[in-house]
Structure formats: C-alpha cells, structure tokens
Amino acid sequence: MTDQPKFDEKGILPAIIQDARSGRVLMLGYMNAESYQRTLSSGQVWFYSRSRQELWHKGATSGSYLDVVRAFLDCDSDTILIQVEPQGPVCHTGSQSCFFQEVEGLSKEEGQDAGDPAIVGELFNVILERKRTMPEGSYTRYLFEHGVDKIGKKVIEEAGESVIAAKNGEPGPIAAEVADLWYHSLVLLAATGLTPEDVFRELQKRRK
Numbered sequence: 001m002t003d004q005p006k007f008d009e010k011g012i013l014p015a016i017i018q019d020a021r022s023g024r025v026l027m028l029g030y031m032n033a034e035s036y037q038r039t040l041s042s043g044q045v046w047f048y049s050r051s052r053q054e055l056w057h058k059g060a061t062s063g064s065y066l067d068v069v070r071a072f073l074d075c076d077s078d079t080i081l082i083q084v085e086p087q088g089p090v091c092h093t094g095s096q097s098c099f100f101q102e103v104e105g106l107s108k109e110e111g112q113d114a115g116d117p118a119i120v121g122e123l124f125n126v127i128l129e130r131k132r133t134m135p136e137g138s139y140t141r142y143l144f145e146h147g148v149d150k151i152g153k154k155v156i157e158e159a160g161e162s163v164i165a166a167k168n169g170e171p172g173p174i175a176a177e178v179a180d181l182w183y184h185s186l187v188l189l190a191a192t193g194l195t196p197e198d199v200f201r202e203l204q205k206r207r208k
Contacts, residue, residue, distance in 0.1 A: 005036060006078045013080055017045065017090070019097075020069040020083040021197060022121025026090040027098040029058070031080070043068050045082060064088030086125075088132070096125055120196055123183065127190050143187050151191055154184045 007013050013036060017026045031039065035046040035055050045058045045066035059065030066084040073080055091098040130140035143151050158181040165173040189195060 003073050003077050005073055005080060006076065007033060008078070012048065012050065013078065015045075015047065016079065016081045017066060018081060018083050019121065019125065020085055021195065022125055023118040024097055024122055024125075025099055026066075026084070026086065026096070036080075039068060039071075039082070045084060059087060062088065062092075064090060066090070089129070096122075096129070120182070120186070124186050124190070124196055127186055131190055140187060143184075144191060148188070148191055151184060151188045155181065155188055158184050 005013050011032045013031045015029045015031050017029065018024065019026055029045070029047040030050055031046070032048040032055075035048045038046040038055070038057075045068060047056050047058060048054070049056050057065075065087045066082075067087065069083045069085055071080055071082045086096070089096050091100070127140055130138050131144055134141045134144065143154070158177060162174065162177040162181050165177045186196065189199070
C-alpha cells in the first residue's frame, strides 16, 4: 500500500476482514498503529482490543489464524479491508463468519435471490472444514476417506449425468447435475491440495 492509514482521534482504525477465496465478509475488528504494523510485518492479522486496551493476535487461542493475502485502504484511508485465508472458523461461535444472523423484514426486489458466484468459494471453505474435522455422517468425509479414486469416479459419473440432462434439454436437471459435478470437482481439488484459485489462474492464462 502506498498511502498511510488515518487513525481516528483515539488512534483506532476499523478493519474489515474478508475471505480472499469466497469474498465473504468474516468479521470487523479494530487496529491501532502497533497492531497495523504487526499485521504488515507478520503476514497474520493482529487487532487492538478497545475493551482490554491491548493487542491480540487473532487465532493465538483458537488456532484460527488469519493469513493476510492483500489489503486495501478505502478512499478516505480511514478504514482498511484485509483479504485473508482463514485457518479455521473465524467466529467464536464456531461459524466461518461472524455475520450469520440474517435480518428479517427486508423487502426484496424480484431476482435479488439469484445465485452469487461467491458461493463457489463458500462451498470450498465448507469442504475444507469437513476435511479438517471429518464429522460423523458427512458425505464429504466419506469421499475423503475413500480417496482420489472414489472422488474421481464420482466426477466422471456426474459429468456423464450432466451430459444426459443436457441432451434431454430440461434446464432444472441440467443445473442440478452440473452443481453435483462442481461439488465433486471441488472435493477433488481439496483432496489433492489445490484450490479454486489454482483453476482460476489456469483459466486466466488461457484467456485471449
């Protein structure tokens, strides 16, 4: 970053934390000059606790560190957006994001609920969480336990079913089968240590 942040009269800077993969906002914290500098130098997010009046290294207790990917100051340089790769659930409740309580009563325009491409990143985060915790009864756990051979067979199976749906020409089944294909493809990426970003970078190379 070329500009320097503008801390308020109390020496505080709001910090919005965003998942670099999915684009989902994970939490809002606050920084002072020291925690800001530690974040830059360490590559992990540090905050300043206004209630305790002390620095805190996010993840030091829970293990859910926030690895910094990039950071941006807003147009007035008085708020910072930090894109991260979280090492675990960000919220103390165990949720991936602190923002999970939907506000009821908001009017919605027609088409407002249309799918968001960010769901790919959100789904991949869930898959990674299943891989880490291996919860009982999880289908994703079942796939990881049976390895790349099983996952690969499912990818091939879902690809075939997608083609059959396309030949039948019914939009609903086509979308459902392709969704299954994408899900199993994401599990395959996770099983082999790759991420959607690796695919995005490969697609970027082919862009003409």
